[in-house]
Amino acid sequence: MKSLIVREYLRVSKDSKGTGKSPDQQHDENVNAFDRQGWLLHPDPPYRDTDRSASRFARRGREDFKRLITDLEEDTFDADVLAIWESSRGSRRVGEWVDLVELCKERTVCIWVTTHGRLYDPSNARDRRSLLEDAVDAEYESDKSSERIQRDVRAAAEGGRPHGKNIYGYHRVYDQKTGELERIEPHPEQGPIVQEAARRILEGQSFYAVAKDFNERGVERRRPTRKQHRSNLGWTAPAVKQMLTMPAYAGKRQHRGEILGHVEAMWPALIDFDTWLKLQVIMSPPERKRTNDWPARYLLTGIAVCGVCGAPARIGKQNAGRRKDKVTGEPLPKPVDEHGNELPYPHYNSYVCVGVPGKTGFHVAMRQEHLDEVVTGLLLARLARPDFLTGGGEPGKDTDAERQAVLAKIAGYQKYLDDVRMEAAEKLRFDLLLDQEARIQPKIKAAQKRLEQLSEMDPLVLRLVQGGAILRGWDALELADKRRVIRAVVTPRINRVGPDSKGQRGINRDRVDPIWR
Incomplete structure (x- = not known):
């Protein structure tokens, strides 16, 4: 046996x-x-x-x-x-x-x-x-x-007790014998940082200025991160603002987004409640409407990130002319127009790391058209993979098996139509082809619709993939929609130039790592 x-x-x-x-x-x-x-x-x-x-x-x-x-x-x-x-x-x-x-x-x-x-x-x-x-x-x-x-x-919420991880600025004290939480005290180093940030914002300083100063002083960041490309980011302006919006620092317990005003938290307030309310109005005044709907000008600004610190990239101008003579080292005159008027030196655009507040200089830069070409190529190759649509699913549901079955059904329908086309061409029976296409195409569309329902992906990405001609569909998109597709699929990471690539002209594809979502 x-x-x-x-x-x-x-x-x-x-x-x-x-x-x-x-x-x-x-x-x-x-x-x-x-x-x-x-x-x-x-x-x-x-x-x-x-x-x-x-x-x-x-x-x-x-x-x-x-x-x-x-x-x-x-x-x-x-x-x-x-x-x-x-x-x-x-x-x-x-x-x-x-x-x-x-x-x-x-x-x-x-x-x-x-x-x-x-x-x-x-x-x-x-x-x-x-x-x-x-x-x-x-x-x-x-x-x-x-x-x-x-x-x-x-x-725990009704009793003013904490839930989850320890909050920055506080220190938990446990009974050494039972392991039970005894009390929560202000952290001797972190607590004053929270209070200092609140005081400085109330005085009219910017979030950026506070983050910059914290980084220059070497203040440890609020939260560690598991994302390697953001591990060196340090304090940022959004991090300062997010910290100061937490009602816990006013000694208030929050449950499901609601501040429990009748509950006294078991930890002392680092900021008194009236001051905290005033701080919220200063940070987010009701008359300020944040739309952020200005048109984008470049494909990857704010999307590509630095491979050193994880900060987003912006567009910067790089000089493309020679300012000094190579032999003598003397400054060269600026170019002039036909009337003898001086023109600015030629330049080109580069994606540049914005750096971290308080840390001098940027870490990486890459020519705009080079990075755009590399990322577009990687993205379109990814979208064209046969298994691309199997990567997502309805949140909380195990739908991979059904997605695989739907994909197999679509492939079967398409193969059947290919066979019919060949048979129709051999027998000159194009009426047969039209008849079968009329019967099968609705089934393909129904299966594609179900596939879309089973996916977590951005509907724009799905339409682009299911359209068939991905390159043509990509070229037809507006810049804002292209940025939307990139954000949904990948975060491009720009690395420094390696020692073997210094002085290399043209596109250096090895400098770009795609972080797929």
Whole structure:
């Protein structure tokens, strides 16, 4: 009797340290169980989702779970057994679990649950019932946990207790024995920074001036960032403003965007409430309407970012003429027009890092037409990929399997029409082609509409991709729409010129890293 081949699905909901320890422990226990059963582990790495919830409240999708479903649907799973450590690691959604069980039944794949020490056969009615009962229990427990968390959050808000991470400017003190939160005190270094920022804005200073001074003094930024291209950004004007809009600094508890005026927070105010209200009026006066609807002049201003500090790029003028003689070093005269009037030196536009307030100079610059050409090429190549539309989905829903099915349906319709065209050309039966196109094209449009419903992408991006001729569609867009498409798909990062590229003329494509969304 041949040994069964097993593939694992490993998952953990929270992995704040990023070590993947829990999935590794699941794998070790699974392998021990496989050895006892005499089964063989599939040579490919396990399906693995780290720091991913499986409940209906999850905010992020599970990439490898989607890959598992796709492999089962396309019959490329290539194993006899799907192994999970416990049922809830597979899913905490009944519908999702039912789909998985049905797919395993169709592909004659058994399900091994390590904590049960049991192999389930989805084609067996009793085994299938047991698996589905586990799914109902897992979803019930997930819903109970969610309700309990919401009650705890409401209770904490009404009691003036904090929720979530520690707020900049404060320090939490815990009981050394019980680990319970005892009190929240002003942070000896951060608290005065908050108060100083509030005082200076009330005095009429700008957010930029405050950020610049903080950076020059080496004041540590409010929040760390996981985005590598923004890790050196430091204090910015928006960061100062956002900090001072928080009612927590006025000793007020906020819940779901509402300030609970009747609740006294358990931490002291760094800014008294009346002063904080006055500060809000100064920062965002009611008569000031922020529209930001001026027409853009360049493709990537404010979109491309510096690869050193993460700051956005603006347009700057670079001198294209020679100011000094190469031999003598003497200044050269400015060019003149036909009347002898001096003209400015020739120049060209470059995208330039705006820098960080208080940090001298900029870090990178790249010629405008060069960066525009590189980013446009990368973007259009990305949009033309056959799998581009499978990257997004309805928030909170596992829709990848349906998207794949819709894409396959569209491809099938298009292949059928191609075959009909060939047959019509051979038989000179163009009436046949017209008849079939009239029948099939509505089906293609309906499938494309469903694909759009399943996607999180900007509708403008979808229309561009589904239009077929992406390059022609791109060329027809207005500049504002091109910027909208770029923002939705990619953040271009401009890096410094490498030592091997100094003095290089022409486009240096290696300097641009696309950060895909």
